[in-house]
Amino acid sequence: MVEFRVLGALNLLGADGRELTSVLAQPKRVALLAYLAAATPHRLHRRDSLVALFWPELDQEHARAALRQALHGLRRALGEGVVVSRGDEDIGLDADQIRCDVVEFERAVDAGRPADALDLYRGDLLEGFFMRGSPEFEQWLEDERVRLKVMALRSATLLAERGGLAESAQWGRRALRIAPLDEPTLRRLMQSLDRLGDRAGALDAYEGFAKRLAVELEADPAPETRALAGAVRERVATLSSNATELAPLQTAAEPPEAAGVPHPRRRWLGVAAAAFGLAVVAAAVSLRAREPAPLNAKRVLVVPFANRTGDSTLDPLANLAADWITRGLALTGVLEIADPGAMVLGGRTGGANRPRQAGHEAADARALSLASGSGLAVWGSMYRRDHRIEFAAQITDEASGRILHTLEPVLGDPQEPRPALAILRERIMAALAAAVDSRLGALASTGGQPPRYDAYLAFSTGVETLYPGRDARAALPYFQRAVALDSTYALPLIWAAWAHSGTALDQCDSTALIARRLASMHLTRLEQMQIDRVMARCRGDLAAAYALGRALTEAVPHSELMWEQFARDALDFDRPREAVTILERLHPDSGALDGRAGYYNWLTNAYHLLGEHDRELEAAQRAQRRFPRNLATLRMELLALAGLGHGREVKERLDEINALPPDPIRLPAPVMREIALDLAAHGDSAAARTVLGRLLAWHASRPAAEQAEESQRFERAQTYYAAGHADSARVLTEPLHRAHPQSEQYAGLLGVLAAQRGDRAEAARFDRLLVALERPLGRGQATYWRACIAALLGERDTAVDLLARALDAGYVYQVRFLNAHVEPSFAALREYARFQALLRPKG
Incomplete structure (x- = not known):
């Protein structure tokens, strides 16, 4: 039987026990064999799906030929009967002819044999393996690595909980090797070691974890973990043999110091796990004055639960309860959601709608409902009952002012609140079904399980980090951590997609990978519209982004954040007058937009384009x-x-x-x-x-080290060019281009400098290079540089045509028309009628 090991070190042994190096030397064949062996469910695969996965760059004819060649090589190396087919289209492996450790591992887990499973789990799936040019396979591989790692971690945790102290420590160490950044696993190991009397081992485990966290996430361990390490070190508390696990992270992890988030801003951290983007209900966009909106009997507002436990670290749990209820209602499509929580990108969480005073929950809920035009409100409080949390909820008809339903309290474990949150949502949806629309009853249990609480906390911290200054680089590790903790949690992926593409990072390739991963998840309508809008912007399809932005305001008409987002879409679609009209009706100094300097950025840019x-x-x-x-x-x-x-x-x-x-x-x-x-x-x-x-x-x-940074060198080169010092600009840019020959900006600036000094041959060479560098998600950057070169060569019509193509491809720099407005390469075009017509606002 052929032996194929893909967990940890890669190895492939033939039926005679010899290593099949002819396959191992071919990454594409290794990847194809691994996919056929490990992809779930285990079945035959269509040729069309395989060629799309492994040869996306080829046309159908050549991709199928490549697949045939790869399969021929596998059959020849593995022997007769290992690779099987059904008809002309279905391909797979004969499970009786090849043994794969992934399959054996999954069987052991399913059979309740965790020790056997861990014997097979020797590392990540295809550890260290990388194959260029197949993004769909890369995404599948990443997803499978996470899925298998979670199974292995659960097996190790189960063994640690079953055994005595020595076994608990042994399996705890194994669990930490599997998930080296998982803090509950670390705490369990530290407690086991401390009970065994191995204080040094407990502290070594902590110090190693803290170093890894600092290096990989630029973060510190959670307060609970630091407190446990302090207790072990100082012997403030002695852990008895029957001590229970410390409570899991109850407040958002401290963000990296580099994030630069002022601590007072953290008070609003909260609801960020529902439909998509943070729409706040307290504004009617159509009027500058905040007049009450007509109450819509089919619109429901879920107010964040009031935290009456006396423990402010439980605020995120109150927010998560509201988010989970909101998302369930949004998935049904039966009722209109007034405040979709984390469904609106770039804003704060629903914590802005938190009841302010104890005993005033009903009055606060009514005020928020009136402001949002919501005929229905779900609100309540959260209390401490011994070691458990009690959720008490009410549903009110705001038109009549009467309580429609008071729910029976739901009790839950603050360390693992998901079962209680699932029950709470089902009961609320069942009550709304009886009172409003019976269809909700049949849909009450849809939508899966709530996210893990620690994943929600990591996500919320990412939102908080991103919110004030759109510091995507500092926020992304939190979104990544949330997904690592709970691979079924879609919202951090959606925010990560936006952070990659909609901020200064400008990394649309990463956004596209995330969008493909989200395609297999169950999203709400608003979530799907938001990710579609993000991808439309990445593709440069600003007309589609504008249409989706308008549709989102129609879906959540009382969200000022959604309207601000649409104003930006209008601005990028060359409709600054429309952007001004929208923005001047909003309320930037209160409610959802409070604390957002970005609002004024879009407003001033719009006025600048209009010449006002x-x-x-x-x-x-x-x-x-x-x-x-x-x-x-x-x-x-x-x-x-x-x-x-x-x-x-x-x-x-x-x-x-x-x-x-x-x-x-x-x-x-x-x-x-x-x-x-x-x-x-x-x-x-x-x-x-x-x-x-x-x-x-x-x-x-500037200090020498700062001057040597790549970004600073290019910025200085652009300044030299603008100041007329072309030679100095060229001296700085040429080494950058040699180091990064695929960079449009370095090739573009060298082409511009060649055109400026009249070297038409050199300018033409860079123009041809820029044609080759144009990429699907490049948003017209290479074409923009070609327009600059043409303008400096005096080719006015060519320059205008290329600039029009770049803008049509979605060229965005700050606001795309502003960059063309000030570009020094276009100085000779500013009086040219075609250039003026191109830059004239369209709306």
Whole structure:
């Protein structure tokens, strides 16, 4: 029998016991064999699905030929009868002819033989294996690694709980090797070692974990874990042999210090696990004044449960209860959801709707219902009952002011609240079915299980980290941790997709991989619309993104965050007037938009595109008053002044830039360069030269290590180009291009410099390279650089045509039309009628 080992070290032995190196030397054949052997459910696979998985870059004819060749090689190496087929289309393996350790591992787990299963689990599936050019296979492999790791961890945990102290420590160490960043596993091991008298071993385990967490996630262990280590170290508490596991993480893990999130902002952490994006109900978008909306008998508001336990660390549990109920209602499609919790990207969680005073829950629920036009409200409180949590909930008809139903209290374990939350949601949906729509009764148990609480906490921390300043780099580890803790939890994946593509990271390839993974999950309608919108933006299909943005406002008409999101879609779709109309009706200093400087960014950008710089300045000064020590808002004000021709005032205020704290998105050098380019675009070339000179001096004053950073070198090269120092720009850019020949921006700038000095042959060479570098999710970046080259060569029509193509492909830099407005390569086009017509706002 052929022996195929893919858990840990890869090995393939023929029926005679010899290693089949002819297969192991071919990564594509290894991957194909692993998929046929390990993919679940175990069955035959269609040829069409295999060619799409392994040869997506080839057309059907060539992909099928590649598959035939790979299968021929496998048959020849493995022997007759191992690879089997049914008809012309179905391919698989004969389980009687090949033994795969993944299959044996799963059988052992299913049969309740955890020790046998762990003997087979020697590491991750295809550990260290990587194959380029097959993103669908890479995603399958990643998903399977997580699934099998979870099975192995459960087996080790089960053995640790069954055995005595020595066995518990033995299997606890194995569990920690399987999941080296799982804190409950670490705590169980530390307790076992401490009870055995091995305090040094317990502390060694803690120190090793803390180092791994710092290196891999730039985070510290949870407070409970640090407290346990302190107890072991100081002997403040002695763990008896019958001590129970410490309570799991009850508050969001401390985010990395690099995240720069001020602690006072953390008070609003909360509901972020429902439909998609954080829509707050307290605003009627159609009016500037907050007038009560008509009550809709089919619209329901779920208010975050009031935490009456006296323990503020349980606030996230109260939020999770509301999120889980909301998501269940959203999945049915029977009732309209007033506040879809974490369904709206980029906003705060439903904690903004938390009842403020004990004993005023009903009044608070009614006020929020009136503001959102919700005819139904679900609200309640959470109490401590001995060692358990009690959820008490009511459903009220807000039109009549009467209670429709008071639910029987539901008791749950704060360490594992999922069973209680599932019961709570089912009872609420059953009560709504009896009172409002019977269809809810049949759908009450759909939608799976709530997320793991520790996964929800990690996700909530990611939301909190991302919310104030859109610091995606700091937030992503929390979303990744949430998914690692609970692979069925879709919401962190959705937020991660947005963080990769909708922020300064601009990593649409990562977003596309996540979207493919989400395709197999059960999403709410709002969640699906949001991920579709994110992918439309990645593809550069801004018309589709605009249409989806409008549809989302229709689905949740009282969400100011959803309207703000749509305003951005309108702005990128070259409809700044529409964006202004939307934004000026919102309430940026209260409710859902409170604390969001981004609102003012979209508003000032829209006014700038419209040439209404007086109103732009007014909005920027409002932003400055609201966020006085913020580089993003100072940038808004200086750009408005540049547009008004106040170059002298701009120069006088440049020093304010360096006096401000770091910003995750706006950096001093790009801000100063943008201001200089805007001054030049508005005719003040003298002020622009002064600002560029100041900026070059700023670059020269930076520490050597900072100057050596790749991003700083390219930023400095762009500044040299804008200042007219082409040779200096070229000296900085050429090494970057040699190191990264696939980079559109490095090739683009070198092409622009060649065109500027009149080297048409060199400019043409880079133009051809940029054609080759254009990629499906590149959003027109290579084409934009080609437009710059054509403009500098005096090819005006070609430049305008290429720029139009880049914009149609979704070219986005800040706001896409603003970049073309100030681009120094287009200086000679600014009086050209076709160029002016292209940049003229369309709505």
